[in-house]
Amino acid sequence: MSETFLSIQGVRKAFGQTTVVKDFNLEVARGEFVSFLGPSGCGKTTMLRMVAGFEEPTAGRIMIGGKDVTNLKPNQRNIGMVFQAYALFPNLTVSQNIGFGLKVAGASKAEITDRVKEMLSIIKLEGFGDRYPYQLSGGQQQRVALARALAPKPKILLLDEPLSALDAKVRISLREEIRAIQKKLDITTIFVTHDQEEALSMSDRIVVMYDGKAEQVGTPFEIYNRPSTKFVANFVGTLNVLDGTVVDPATATVRINDRDISLKKGQLNGAKAGDVLSLALRPEAIVLGKQDGRDTNLGGQISDVSFLGSVIRVRVGLGKNAVSLDTFNSPASPPPVVGERTEISFSSDDLLVLH
Template identity: 60%
Template sequence: MSFLVLDHLRKSFGPTRVVDDFSLSVDKGEFISFLGPSGCGKTTVLRMVAGFEAPSDGRILIDGQDVTRLRPNQRQIGMVFQAYALFPNLTVAGNVGFGLRVAGVPRAARADRVAEMLALIGLPDLGGRYPWQLSGGQQQRVALARALAPSPRVLLLDEPLSALDAKIRLSLRNQIRDIQQQLGITTIFVTHDQEEALSISDRIVVMHRGIADQTGTPSDIYNHPATGFVAGFVGTLNRFSAEVVDPVAGHVRVEGADIALGRLLPPGRVTLAARPESLKVAPEGIPARITGVEFLGSVHRLRARAGGAELVLDRFNAPGEALPRPGDHVRISAAPAAWLVLPE
């Protein structure tokens, strides 16, 4: 049986339903990310798991125990908030040990656990400082240690990195993942940042308008999106309007170019889509005109227009390689397996 089960959760605020029939089973030690735009319901689901919101319908089970109606302090859950929420009048050690003190853990055992947690987050010598004496990244690590100190069954992280600059976010997200794997704790991570979700998750739940549009591994979500929303929200996507010429053989026509996909297609018109790294300039393919070339270090990004479609092509940086120039007329193609076929 799965360690954490969210069973047909629904949540309404007055007449507005913000979460609709949400179900998810999470294995022990799994790292799950909820990914989606603002207002999609991901934080509301997290708050229901934590006990801060009561579901309008459905159940929440942790290790076989129905916790749907239990108070937050009865669920053995650790939570890290976006705004750190550290107590300004307590030292770092006091913050980390707060939950242990409330639980009645003896002073000596509490001190040992605090020292263990501070070593875990890489701040062993800062126990005597106050939150205002720490950087933003250090404060968030202290918040993580405070959540982990009571040995929770589930760890919840609500956009914990959104207030940090890019370099610190990268370092801290890797540290969160390392700690999570070291402890083997079941974790749900809420974010609207695609790169964060793709880089550290075992599975991703892409949410849209209160439902789970798709649940899968990062590779599945990126390479095999199940809906048009997932395809457009996760990563950059180039889209073409295509006419299906032969549904059985899988032939389509785009801007006068015939493309063989080798798969069964619906009749009529479809949207043909491909990631920037899948498209390439080739002798045959869709006619396009280069509108710009950007150097991004590891890649050159080509911008082009094909009919009414604005395109982005990424090519690995190969010093000395000749690149198309703005204004050049080229043809663009991709391997048959790289094309996504979406409803028109």
């Protein structure tokens, strides 16, 4: 990883008695796209607003490009920010909105015109310069907001749930567009979202936040496949949790229902025989019926079948445990039937012990 550009060191934020951000540490490299992912109230927006300068940290410091900005006002930090509700100035045209940052900085008219033109072409809204915000769709407004934030060439781009107010279709296309522009301009970006799909698809790294703390920091691949806590595993993706009793710590053997299963070594973390563990298993790691290459199978009964189009989600009861799994829809074979006895198989390597 290249040099650190944004550094958040031991930041804490309390409003009166409630602490909303607890000891937050993060190093972001130049040009990196980092998402803060978490449920509402987890402190992700407060953390972002401290980077922007709207909130003052109770403790800790924030450095941008090696400079301590903790006590700087927002308008001295040279950052670009995009808000959930667009926040375009209604009395200014698209061009005037984009040129706002340059104008307040005292740039020349020619300079502003050139830059606005360039930004309009980047967001593919050439010819919309003279419109007013209310004449644009939500997606267009958000692209203008992005251009406005980027026009003064900020050091850091902050995106506060910029897609949540948009329709599903627009959301996905804008997601790709934002990522493409970010890569093209190579700008360090913090993206706040509660939507795991957005975070997984756009980010270089994700910070999963819960209750004011960073639960896990990692690439989308790591976060999804190797969640380090129960919260992360539950919040990111759909997850099955099975109860397993430790049989023999030495061989990492646990018992699920009536079957002894050997886990990958080093996962038990000092659990003793008789301890009950939560074992996570992604739906896509399970198949219906017996299959070669998967060492474990359990018997159960189908309790629910939902047809989702290309896939069929099946819920299988396994004694006191239950799992969901996905099978591909195939016109040739009839879908599973509720009440049917069945068997599921998976690879014991995919079982993940949650702490």
